Amino acid sequence: AQSVTQLDSQVPVFEEAPVELRCNYSSSVSVYLFWYVQYPNQGLQLLLKYLSGSTLVKGINGFEAEFNKSQTSFHLRKPSVHISDTAEYFCAVSRNSGNTPLVFGKGTRLSVIA
Amino acid sequence: NAGVTQTPKFQVLKTGQSMTLQCAQDMNHEYMSWYRQDPGMGLRLIHYSVGAGITDQGEVPNGYNVSRSTTEDFPLRLLSAAPSQTSVYFCASSYRGHYNSPLHFGNGTRLTVT
Numbered sequence: 001a002q003s004v005t006q007l008d009s010q011v012p013v014f015e016e017a018p019v020e021l022r023c024n025y026s027s028s029v030s031v032y033l034f035w036y037v038q039y040p041n042q043g044l045q046l047l048l049k050y051l052s053g054s055t056l057v058k059g060i061n062g063f064e065a066e067f068n069k070s071q072t073s074f075h076l077r078k079p080s081v082h083i084s085d086t087a088e089y090f091c092a093v094s095r096n097s098g099n100t101p102l103v104f105g106k107g108t109r110l111s112v113i114a
Numbered sequence: 115n116a117g118v119t120q121t122p123k124f125q126v127l128k129t130g131q132s133m134t135l136q137c138a139q140d141m142n143h144e145y146m147s148w149y150r151q152d153p154g155m156g157l158r159l160i161h162y163s164v165g166a167g168i169t170d171q172g173e174v175p176n177g178y179n180v181s182r183s184t185t186e187d188f189p190l191r192l193l194s195a196a197p198s199q200t201s202v203y204f205c206a207s208s209y210r211g212h213y214n215s216p217l218h219f220g221n222g223t224r225l226t227v228t
Contacts, residue, residue, distance in 0.1 A: 107156045
């Protein structure tokens with residue numbers, strides 16, 4: 001079975017500073033990896049995904065993530081955050097075969113401080 | 115294009131009552147799923163469906179039933195509500211599989227069981 005660990009439950013950061021949200025996964029098979037974002041009182045929406053190929057993946061709103069197979073990590077980064085990036089971020093994993101469901105991490109709450 | 119529609123948005127139940135959370139999508143998505151979101155627990159999969167007539171259990175299926183008689187609808191039934199089922203419930207869908215297309219989430223149903 002797959003599992004995801006998000007190492008920080010809360011990350012405060014000043015506006016225009018860089019941020020990294022950490023995600024590690026566990027799986028005995030090859031996986032697909034995702035980052036989703038949840039703004040207050042809304043459902044989740046996809047930020048970016050890694051399926052195969054280049055290990056550096058770019059997503060919406062200036063976010064990017066790097067797949068590191070040897071470290072089983074998929075950390076999310078943004079070079080300069082805005083107030084509007086305040087939200088909860090979820091890392092998710094699934095097996096890369098068949099229509100297996102997503103397993104989500106517990107989430108990281110990013111708070112951007114003016 | 116409404117996307118994924120969940121009703122009701124809020125519900126209060128007494129212990130032992132039953133109810134159905136409704137989920138409908140108008141995107142002709144084959145894959146649909148139900149998650150519950152609890153503080154510090156992230157999203158946990160309850161049930162999912164890869165097409166009409168096909169359902170399967172997720173991580174936390176006990177106390178919940180689902181059916182998929184049409185492509186559009188995927189209702190979640192609480193058979194006998196318990197306080198442990200107090201949560202925010204999200205329905206999500208995708209075309210053929212979440213790795214090919216992103217999960218589209220509804221805005222959630224906030225359920226309180228007293």
